[in-house]
Amino acid sequence: MHPLSPIYCIIFHHQRRIAAGELAEAARLAHSQLGPQAVAETQVFDAQSSRPIDIDWRGSADDVAARLQPAAATESGPAARGRPRLGVVSREVTLLPRHxxxxGEQPGGASVTLRKLIDQARQADEAQGQGARRRAQESAHRFMTAMAGDAPGFEEALRALFAGDRQRFEQFTGEWPPDVREHSRQLAAVAFAA
Incomplete structure (x- = not known):
């Protein structure tokens, strides 16, 4: 994701969904609804991956929203020399000597070849529908673990999610708090459809 792209989230206070949308605006709404004390008891999730998002709730609703706005691109004089920043991240890769x-024999070198191989694998994964299904299962699993880990039928619902059994999933999530149940089902729907 581009660093200036907005982050979409969903915010829960205990078992109740209180806000959803672009991060800064959803946080502003949550802070306004709950106040500075109760808002600290919220759980904020990335809307797509269900990864938790930490928010500094200090100050007013406007202060919180201002801290969450993506940094604006600024013009800082003439363009710098050298290669443009492309969002490349350097990390260690461990391979055998034959790899x-x-x-090293490939045109463009190791980095270009690895990027091409990864893109080909991702496209094949998406063509088979496995990538979308796996991401949806992982997202639903993260959310369910955080919000319903001690709910009745949790383990059975997880088994049904990974087995692709929508009917059993809905059966075991049926007694969960309404907002948690509905969001879990919404996340899982992509996995069942793939």
Missing amino acids: WEWL
Whole structure:
């Protein structure tokens, strides 16, 4: 994701969904609804991946929203020399010598070849529908664990999610608090459809 792209989230206070949308605006709404004390008891999730998002709730609703706004791109004089920043992240890759040898023989070098291989694998994964299903299962699993880990039928619902059994999933999530149940089902729907 581009660093200036908005982050969409969903915010729960205990078992109740209180806000959803672009992060800064959803946080402003939550802070306004609950006040500075109760808002600290919320759980904020990335709307797509269900990864938790930490928010500094200090100050007014406007202060919180201002801290969450993506940094604006600024013009800082003439363009810098050299290669443009493309969002490339350097990390360590461990391969056997024969892999390094093969990569070194490829046109463009190791980095270009690895990027091409990864893109091909991702496209094949998406063509088979496995990527979307796996991401939906992982997102639903994260959310359910955080919000319904001690709810009745939790483990059975997880088994049904990963088995692709929508009927059993809905049966075991049926007694959960309404907002948690509905969001869990919404996240899982993509996994069942894939």
